[in-house]
Amino acid sequence: xxxxxxxxxxxxxxxxxxxxxxxxxxxxxxxxxxxxxxxxxxxxxxxxxxxxxxxxxxxxxxxxxxxxxxxxxxxxxxxxxxxxxxxxxxxxxxxxxxxxxxxxxxxxxxxxxxxxxxxxxxxxxxxxxxxxxxxxxxxxxxxxxxxxxxxxxxxxxxxxxxxxxxxxxxxxxxxxxxxxxxxxxxxxxxxxxxxxxxxxxxxxx
Numbered sequence: 001x002x003x004x005x006x007x008x009x010x011x012x013x014x015x016x017x018x019x020x021x022x023x024x025x026x027x028x029x030x031x032x033x034x035x036x037x038x039x040x041x042x043x044x045x046x047x048x049x050x051x052x053x054x055x056x057x058x059x060x061x062x063x064x065x066x067x068x069x070x071x072x073x074x075x076x077x078x079x080x081x082x083x084x085x086x087x088x089x090x091x092x093x094x095x096x097x098x099x100x101x102x103x104x105x106x107x108x109x110x111x112x113x114x115x116x117x118x119x120x121x122x123x124x125x126x127x128x129x130x131x132x133x134x135x136x137x138x139x140x141x142x143x144x145x146x147x148x149x150x151x152x153x154x155x156x157x158x159x160x161x162x163x164x165x166x167x168x169x170x171x172x173x174x175x176x177x178x179x180x181x182x183x184x185x186x187x188x189x190x191x192x193x194x195x196x197x198x199x200x201x202x203x204x205x
Contacts, residue, residue: 045074046075053100064099064100075198080170080197082172084116084120084126085113089111089112098202099201099203103160109154110153111130112153113142125175126172128181131170132202136185139155160202161204169192169199
């Protein structure tokens with residue numbers, strides 16, 4: 001375990017170093033390369049997490065305890081901002097950031113949300129779409145309208161039917177002409193929310 005934790009800290013420091021290096025360079029095509037390397041380090045950290053979970057051999061209580069005490073730096077942010085919206089402090093069945101679940105299990109979730117009107121160029125209604133990386137949106141929150149300031153939103157998620165580790169991500173949705181917020185999960189180029197919006201994990205065993 002000590003070796004594993006040291007490796008994770010090394011990955012997190014390397015990720016931070018790459019980001020700082022990128023910020024110090026002129027924007028001449030380096031960003032894609034830096035982004036690819038950051039993704040590689042995050043993928044490596046996630047793989048290390050998976051290996052640690054696998055060693056617990058399906059013991060739900062042991063896996064949840066492992067997740068509850070895991071140093072999430074470099075994988076999950078306590079708060080993440082996308083556009084004018086900040087989402088964070090995710091709780092899943094009372095656990096912070098991550099939970100182990102059975103296939104198809106319903107999970108009670110809550111997050112704190114904040115809306116900054118100074119960062120918005122859209123004079124309309126915002127909602128927040130929350131879903132799983134690679135699988136799509138699951139729920140829309142803030143349907144009463146995101147207020148200036150912080151609010152707490154409660155909702156449910158459903159664990160995938162296939163075992164694995166799933167990232168919980170979000171995207172602010174501009175509601176225009178009552179189009180469904182789910183339609184905002186993919187951007188204009190067909191991309192789902194990126195890694196910087198990862199606020200939690202579901203581990204399906």
